Amino acid sequence: MAVIQPLIDLAELLFLQGVRHVVLSPGSRSAAISLAFIRHGGFQVQAVMDERSAGFIALGIAQQARQPTVLVCTSGSAVYNFAPSVVEAFFQQVPLLVLSADRPAEWIHQYDGQTIFQSGIFGKHVKSSFEIVVDDRHADALWHSNRVANEAYLLATAVPLGPVHINIPIREPFYPTETDVWRKSATVRAIAKTDAVPQLSTTHWHSLLDTWDSYDKILIAIGQLPWNDAYWNSLSNLAEDLAIPVVADVISNVDLPEYVIRHHDLFLGAQTDDRLQPELLITAGMSFISKELKLFLRNNPATVHWHISPDGILADPLRSVTEIIPVSPGYFFDTLYEKIDFQNFVENNEADSREAYYALWEEFDLKSSILLDRYIQKLSSLTDLSALDFIFKRLHGPYQLQLGNSMSVRYANVLQLPHPENVVVYANRGTSGIDGCMSTAIGAALAVAMPVYLIIGDISFFYDRNGLLVQHLPENLKIIILNNGGGDIFTMIDGPAKLPENKEFFRTAHSLTAQHTAQDAGVPYIPVTTIDDLQRGVDLLAKATTCVILEVQTVTEDNQAAWKGLKAFLKAHL
Numbered sequence: 347m348a349v350i351q352p353l354i355d356l357a358e359l360l361f362l363q364g365v366r367h368v369v370l371s372p373g374s375r376s377a378a379i380s381l382a383f384i385r386h387g388g389f390q391v392q393a394v395m396d397e398r399s400a401g402f403i404a405l406g407i408a409q410q411a412r413q414p415t416v417l418v419c420t421s422g423s424a425v426y427n428f429a430p431s432v433v434e435a436f437f438q439q440v441p442l443l444v445l446s447a448d449r450p451a452e453w454i455h456q457y458d459g460q461t462i463f464q465s466g467i468f469g470k471h472v473k474s475s476f477e478i479v480v481d482d483r484h485a486d487a488l489w490h491s492n493r494v495a496n497e498a499y500l501l502a503t504a505v506p507l508g509p510v511h512i513n514i515p516i517r518e519p520f521y522p523t524e525t526d527v528w529r530k531s532a533t534v535r536a537i538a539k540t541d542a543v544p545q546l547s548t549t550h551w552h553s554l555l556d557t558w559d560s561y562d563k564i565l566i567a568i569g570q571l572p573w574n575d576a577y578w579n580s581l582s583n584l585a586e587d588l589a590i591p592v593v594a595d596v597i598s599n600v601d602l603p604e605y606v607i608r609h610h611d612l613f614l615g616a617q618t619d620d621r622l623q624p625e626l627l628i629t630a631g632m633s634f635i636s637k638e639l640k641l642f643l644r645n646n647p648a649t650v651h652w653h654i655s656p657d658g659i660l661a662d663p664l665r666s667v668t669e670i671i672p673v674s675p676g677y678f679f680d681t682l683y684e685k686i687d688f689q690n691f692v693e694n695n696e697a698d699s700r701e702a703y704y705a706l707w708e709e710f711d712l713k714s715s716i717l718l719d720r721y722i723q724k725l726s727s728l729t730d731l732s733a734l735d736f737i738f739k740r741l742h743g744p745y746q747l748q749l750g751n752s753m754s755v756r757y758a759n760v761l762q763l764p765h766p767e768n769v770v771v772y773a774n775r776g777t778s779g780i781d782g783c784m785s786t787a788i789g790a791a792l793a794v795a796m797p798v799y800l801i802i803g804d805i806s807f808f809y810d811r812n813g814l815l816v817q818h819l820p821e822n823l824k825i826i827i828l829n830n831g832g833g834d835i836f837t838m839i840d841g842p843a844k845l846p847e848n849k850e851f852f853r854t855a856h857s858l859t860a861q862h863t864a865q866d867a868g869v870p871y872i873p874v875t876t877i878d879d880l881q882r883g884v885d886l887l888a889k890a891t892t893c894v895i896l897e898v899q900t901v902t903e904d905n906q907a908a909w910k911g912l913k914a915f916l917k918a919h920l
Contacts, residue, residue, distance in 0.1 A: 362536035373420020376447035401431025402782030406789020422460030437776030442509035565624035569631030580679035589704035609714035616916035743768030748787035750802035785813035791820035
């Protein structure tokens with residue numbers, strides 16, 4: 347038991363800390379790690395043959411629980427296949443515990459099989475890297491592995507959440523015998539860490555409120571955030587009572603359709619009205635999808651820009667931050683609303699000027715929404731834009747929406763959700779790669795009971811189809827593919843669209859469909875080539891009790907005309 351005992355204890359310790367999900371890819375060197383979790387009995391264990399897909403499935407699970415998912419692989423190149431998901435988890439702030447089996451140190455770079463430099467392999471893209479020596483011949487070795495496992499867990503779950511890597515060199519023999527006794531050590535000890543909720547001093551609040559009272563044109567912009575209704579009341583009160591416009595992308599998960607400016611992508615791209623420039627800008631969350639919003643705020647910077655950053659990280663994508671406020675959005679907006687002198691706001695006539703600024707944003711938002719509907723109703727052919735508009739109007743919560751990158755997430759941000767109530771939206775915008783979008787949705791569907799709808803492009807789908815080879819494909823997953831025969835984003839961007847090499851080397855045109863992939867995965871397949879097909883298909887999709895793939899097949903030229911036509915239409919009418 348010299349080899350495996352510390353691993354049995356590792357599994358028990360992580361169980362005591364609250365970890366419940368494990369995703370492993372098969373391997374021999376990692377057998378002892380895998381068996382420690384499989385035989386424990388307290389974990390939900392998924393086996394995924396492709397490490398790249400496995401990593402994103404683990405990310406999807408952790409995305410939901412906000413608890414680390416354990417990710418296990420064998421030695422060698424298998425570890426590097428986790429890299430895309432680890433990088434995404436780091437920048438999306440999702441907790442993962444990556445456990446990689448390794449060869450003994452003396453065999454590295456000695457022409458031995460499956461040996462690479464694994465220690466610290468993920469570099470700056472993990473919160474920390476550790477190495478456990480699997481040895482129980484001395485009490486200090488067990489104490490060390492226990493301490494490292496606790497530290498790794500506590501780091502992964504500390505703000506900002508993120509991935510942590512534990513590399514585990516293992517010597518042969520690493521398979522248990524029939525006589526081995528599986529029993530945790532008496533010394534297994536889970537170490538707790540008390541969470542301290544950061545707050546601002548009274549003096550600091552006085553300073554912030556003095557600044558607040560100095561400006562009339564105040565704008566709140568929310569980037570990507572997990573679903574959290576803790577501060578929705580405060581945001582709606584700030585909008586309704588104090589006339590503060592709140593701008594949110596589709597991935598901001600701010601379920602306040604009556605109070606949130608949602609069509610900024612449309613009107614900021616169609617015109618640049620200087621009257622919309624804020625004097626005080628308050629941002630929270632991570633990345634924004636809307637390039638138009640980012641460009642507008644960069645080109646029209648606020649005099650004062652507060653960024654609410656619970657982890658205290660200085661991220662300044664709008665190039666205007668003047669103060670980092672290291673507290674949670676919930677605490678900040680709740681306390682801000684409580685401390686604002688509403689009576690002073692009314693008596694000093696602040697209401698009139700602020701209401702004028704709010705009304706301007708609201709006017710553009712409402713007009714853009716009306717123009718968008720009018721434009722889509724005029725589209726005669728089935729396009730990605732019109733198909734998604736139809737789908738979003740048919741779907742009602744509660745459900746989760748997972749968005750693929752490239753055009754899928756951009757279409758969703760332009761269209762927004764007509765029925766956003768009880769809808770949770772995720773997208774891999776940490777690094778915004780197309781790899782792993784489907785596997786992430788599979789992981790999410792494994793972790794939640796509600797329906798999970800994935801909107802994904804054809805290139806992203808085919809790139810990640812190994813994710814469908816998971817042992818237990820979740821029945822609540824509904825996959826919607828926008829198949830336009832290639833990477834349509836390269837026809838929407840002026841640069842590549844004008845290149846003669848575009849079709850072959852950028853768009854990578856193809857004639858594939860998802861039919862055979864669906865058959866291989868044992869999943870019902872619904873092809874859509876007409877508007878009538880779409881109506882029937884969406885009804886079947888919504889009623890399905892198993893995983894289903896609906897594939898909308900459109901023509902690139904129609905999509906390009908619809909997308910560019912929308913921009914021209916808005917520019918002419920706003």
